[in-house]
Amino acid sequence: xxxxxxxxxxxxxxxxxxxxxxxxxxxxxxxxxDDQVVAKIATRVVTEVENVGGAARRVLGVTVGSEAAAxxxxxxxxxxxxxxxxxxxxxxxxxxxxxxxxxxxxTRLIDRITELTGLTVxxxxxxxxxxxxxxxxxxxxxx
Numbered sequence: 001x002x003x004x005x006x007x008x009x010x011x012x013x014x015x016x017x018x019x020x021x022x023x024x025x026x027x028x029x030x031x032x033x034d035d036q037v038v039a040k041i042a043t044r045v046v047t048e049v050e051n052v053g054g055a056a057r058r059v060l061g062v063t064v065g066s067e068a069a070a071x072x073x074x075x076x077x078x079x080x081x082x083x084x085x086x087x088x089x090x091x092x093x094x095x096x097x098x099x100x101x102x103x104x105x106x107t108r109l110i111d112r113i114t115e116l117t118g119l120t121v122x123x124x125x126x127x128x129x130x131x132x133x134x135x136x137x138x139x140x141x142x143x
Contacts, residue, residue: 033117038077042086045112046073049105051096055089055129084113085123091130102126 046052054071073090086109092101110121 051093053091083122094131
């Protein structure tokens with residue numbers, strides 16, 4: 001006797017069982033990925049791109065802290081169904097070309113979020129909040 005022999009016949013309107021006897025994936029439930037999970041993935045992905053640094057926190061439009069490359073970028077994600085929009089605030093190391101670095105960030109985000117979550121990235125907004133220099137922190141320390 002096989003597993004399929006012991007299962008009851010499919011009811012009208014229900015998908016047939018898969019090859020291992022369980023209902024097909026689509027009929028077993030839903031997976032929901034929270035905005036914060038996508039934002040954490042995106043933050044990690046952005047830091048993998050060369051010449052990208054963090055963005056200072058802002059309170060009522062006023063910068064709090066520094067826009068140092070050692071800080072993490074600020075990322076917000078909004079998941080709607082199977083689509084996600086991402087808003088990124090970051091700094092870029094001078095003299096790297098801003099448009100090229102931004103495009104690398106955007107492409108990397110779209111590829112990795114889709115790969116890791118299965119969601120479709122519908123929009124990536126990038127705000128470059130500062131240009132940083134690799135020697136900026138060293139100069140301040142010497143003065």
